[in-house]
Amino acid sequence: MKRANKVVVAIAAASLISSVAISPAANAATKQKVCVALDTAGINDKSFNQTSYDGAKRALKAGFASSIEYLPAKSNADYAPNIKKFLDKKCTLIIGVGFLLGDAITAAAIANPSVNFALVDGWSVGKNQKGITYKTDENSFLVGYLAAGMSKTGKVATYGGIALPTVTIFMEGYAKGVQYYNDVKNTKVEVIGWNTKTKTGTFLGSFDDTTKALQTSISLEQQGADVIFPVAGGMQATTAANSLKSKKSNVIWVDAKVMDTGKQYASVTPVSALKGLAEGVLAVTKEAYEGKFTSKEYVGTLSNKGVAYAITPAWSKKIPASLQAEVRDLAAAIAAGSIDVNNA
Amino acid sequence: MITKFFIGLKKNALLPFLSFIFAFFIGGIIIVVSDPVIMGQLSSPGKFLTSAASRIGNSYLAIFQGSIYDVNLARESGFFRGFYPMSETIVTAIPLLFAGLAVALAFRSGLFNIGAQGQFIFGAIGASYVGFAYELPPLIHVPLVLIAGIVLGGLFGGFVGLLKAKTGAHEVIVTIMLNYIASLFILWLLKTQAFLREERQDPIAPEVNSSAQLPKLLGGDLRLHLGIFIALGVTWFVWWLLTRSTLGFKFRAVGANSNAARTAGISVPFVTTATMFISGGLAGLGGAVHLIGTEYALTAGIAGSIGFDAITVALLGQATPLGTLLGALLFGALQTGSRTLLSNTGTPSEIVQVIQALIVLFIATPMLLKRVFRLKNSIESKSMTAKGWNG
Numbered sequence: 001m002k003r004a005n006k007v008v009v010a011i012a013a014a015s016l017i018s019s020v021a022i023s024p025a026a027n028a029a030t031k032q033k034v035c036v037a038l039d040t041a042g043i044n045d046k047s048f049n050q051t052s053y054d055g056a057k058r059a060l061k062a063g064f065a066s067s068i069e070y071l072p073a074k075s076n077a078d079y080a081p082n083i084k085k086f087l088d089k090k091c092t093l094i095i096g097v098g099f100l101l102g103d104a105i106t107a108a109a110i111a112n113p114s115v116n117f118a119l120v121d122g123w124s125v126g127k128n129q130k131g132i133t134y135k136t137d138e139n140s141f142l143v144g145y146l147a148a149g150m151s152k153t154g155k156v157a158t159y160g161g162i163a164l165p166t167v168t169i170f171m172e173g174y175a176k177g178v179q180y181y182n183d184v185k186n187t188k189v190e191v192i193g194w195n196t197k198t199k200t201g202t203f204l205g206s207f208d209d210t211t212k213a214l215q216t217s218i219s220l221e222q223q224g225a226d227v228i229f230p231v232a233g234g235m236q237a238t239t240a241a242n243s244l245k246s247k248k249s250n251v252i253w254v255d256a257k258v259m260d261t262g263k264q265y266a267s268v269t270p271v272s273a274l275k276g277l278a279e280g281v282l283a284v285t286k287e288a289y290e291g292k293f294t295s296k297e298y299v300g301t302l303s304n305k306g307v308a309y310a311i312t313p314a315w316s317k318k319i320p321a322s323l324q325a326e327v328r329d330l331a332a333a334i335a336a337g338s339i340d341v342n343n344a
Numbered sequence: 345m346i347t348k349f350f351i352g353l354k355k356n357a358l359l360p361f362l363s364f365i366f367a368f369f370i371g372g373i374i375i376v377v378s379d380p381v382i383m384g385q386l387s388s389p390g391k392f393l394t395s396a397a398s399r400i401g402n403s404y405l406a407i408f409q410g411s412i413y414d415v416n417l418a419r420e421s422g423f424f425r426g427f428y429p430m431s432e433t434i435v436t437a438i439p440l441l442f443a444g445l446a447v448a449l450a451f452r453s454g455l456f457n458i459g460a461q462g463q464f465i466f467g468a469i470g471a472s473y474v475g476f477a478y479e480l481p482p483l484i485h486v487p488l489v490l491i492a493g494i495v496l497g498g499l500f501g502g503f504v505g506l507l508k509a510k511t512g513a514h515e516v517i518v519t520i521m522l523n524y525i526a527s528l529f530i531l532w533l534l535k536t537q538a539f540l541r542e543e544r545q546d547p548i549a550p551e552v553n554s555s556a557q558l559p560k561l562l563g564g565d566l567r568l569h570l571g572i573f574i575a576l577g578v579t580w581f582v583w584w585l586l587t588r589s590t591l592g593f594k595f596r597a598v599g600a601n602s603n604a605a606r607t608a609g610i611s612v613p614f615v616t617t618a619t620m621f622i623s624g625g626l627a628g629l630g631g632a633v634h635l636i637g638t639e640y641a642l643t644a645g646i647a648g649s650i651g652f653d654a655i656t657v658a659l660l661g662q663a664t665p666l667g668t669l670l671g672a673l674l675f676g677a678l679q680t681g682s683r684t685l686l687s688n689t690g691t692p693s694e695i696v697q698v699i700q701a702l703i704v705l706f707i708a709t710p711m712l713l714k715r716v717f718r719l720k721n722s723i724e725s726k727s728m729t730a731k732g733w734n735g
Contacts, residue, residue, distance in 0.1 A: 040645065042694070071683055072693060075648020077439075077639060078683075081432055084565065085683050088417060088428075099546050103641055162531065162644070165545045205528050 144177020497628010
């Protein structure tokens with residue numbers, strides 16, 4: 001009996017060895033170490049850094065990565081040494097979170113042609129740096145339409161953290177969505193905080209000034225807005241906390257689902273405008289795992305689910321079904337390309 | 345016994361040293377408490393203590409390895425490469441040292457310069473513009489960039505001194521306000537045509553020309569740059585200024601007792617303005633060296649929290665040039681080591697910021713340490729705190 005067992009084991013072992021020997025080169029990519037260089041807000045920022053790293057976590061779970069790691073930046077001066085640390089630790093895919101890391105990522109990508117790099121909200125360079133970008137004006141357009149449909153005062157608002165292209169694209173899409181609602185329904189819902197003609201609007205000047213965020217939220221309410229769309233990372237929590245107290249406005253959550261990063265604010269947050277940072281990171285990791293990594297930009301859209309909107313479950317009964325259906329149809333039309341959010 | 349050893353230390357160094365030890369002790373407790381796995385072993389004390397001790401040991405070892413000498417790196421790519429962390433420590437310490445000296449100098453004159461952040465930013469702005477807008481031979485370009493940093497930082501600081509001298513506006517309030525102005529100004533500036541990169545909309549300035557970059561000293565990927573000599577030179581200059589020059593004597597006289605100094609014929613308004621100008625110039629020079637040493641491109645976050653860490657560094661150094669140098673090196677080491685700490689042990693790198701904050705807390709409360717270590721008057725509350733609101 002024992003001998004028989006041994007034979008079986010021997011055969012199994014032999015077949016294992018042979019299977020390893022004949023496996024194709026693509027499997028060489030299975031040992032993928034994914035390292036994420038974060039921006040300054042920390043790993044638990046309930047926004048940018050956290051959702052990007054979630055993509056790496058999902059890649060680990062799905063087997064696209066054999067190990068994952070992250071390093072937070074305390075200041076801009078940390079970007080380059082953090083990436084250096086990753087190179088020393090033999091990471092095979094290094095992802096920089098945010099365009100501010102662009103210079104450091106590009107310098108490292110040029111110096112290390114055998115390592116793959118990706119840059120969230122960034123651009124492609126050479127053969128081994130891949131930009132990850134998002135058409136967030138598509139889903140902002142939808143939440144803008146929804147906000148206009150829900151507003152009772154006829155005024156909706158938005159504000160941004162800093163006037164970066166990645167922030168203003170949300171505000172632009174939102175305002176365009178409201179405009180589209182006005183055109184279709186022949187209404188005059190006003191947008192406070194962003195002007196699509198002059199491309200100017202309300203900004204905090206940072207992504208971490210809670211005092212300014214609170215002042216701005218209160219001021220927008222005083223101007224009559226009953227829906228506010230804060231595009232300022234974690235500062236949305238301040239606006240939502242104010243809405244909970246004042247009961248004068250509702251909030252549109254940004255980047256992630258409110259149920260994931262701000263559950264306690266669900267009662268004032270009918271909808272979230274999702275920027276699929278995790279989806280982007282996951283897609284790039286998968287591509288590298290399959291040995292298909294190229295420097296062609298990843299563009300998150302409604303059609304590849306890189307951007308999306310999510311009605312908060314508690315609100316699915318409160319928002320008129322007809323309005324929800326209209327937004328759904330609109331989303332399908334944008335995804336199919338029959339409506340262009342920039343010329344709607 | 346222990347007390348005797350500590351008294352043997354120079355009195356100046358005793359308070360920072362004890363604060364340092366105590367902060368690491370409490371930091372260790374926090375590392376253990378924040379680890380659910382170790383806390384789960386609380387029911388079996390023996391096991392708990394061993395794993396807690398090894399966790400703390402490994403964490404501090406990782407900080408050491410990540411900031412002084414990395415054995416793993418040395419094993420892989422040669423003995424010399426093992427010094428990479430030390431090079432990083434020094435690189436991180438350089439801007440902290442400049443800003444720390446700025447705060448220390450003002451302290452000695454009885455002024456609390458909270459504005460090193462803003463002055464640092466303005467220095468970096470000046471350095472950036474002169475760095476990318478002109479093409480000059482390095483021997484002329486680098487000094488010009490540094491002068492631009494000194495002048496802009498100096499004017500931004502000197503303005504505070506002038507306001508205080510002429511109107512009595514308190515420098516704490518004014519510098520805090522100017523910090524806001526500086527960080528919002530840089531946001532605006534980076535959006536202007538002069539500072540935008542070609543075909544880019546992001547708020548990031550062009551890199552300074554290579555003729556304006558400080559040369560690397562060691563080659564390879566070691567980032568240690570010429571700025572270390574500038575930093576050491578300036579440390580010596582501040583020491584000389586404070587202890588060997590007439591102007592420095594006036595600074596200290598005003599710092600010790602401005603009424604007595606005035607009676608003795610020293611112009612207090614002049615000293616206030618001059619101190620703040622030099623202090624601002626030091627911080628501005630730090631911004632310039634930081635920019636052309638490692639960063640090259642101006643961004644809104646160029647100063648990070650350097651201007652604020654500098655206050656801690658100066659406190660830790662008891663407002664002496666040498667002490668500030670050591671304080672900056674310590675903070676540089678902690679910040680550099682935090683990277684390896686997280687990467688190797690999984691301990692959150694934020695623990696380093698907690699330790700830094702604890703050090704300040706203990707330095708600011710000498711009574712607490714006196715009680716804990718049962719010291720009698722061997723810790724002097726040195727007169728380095730700024731004057732009150734009416735000073």
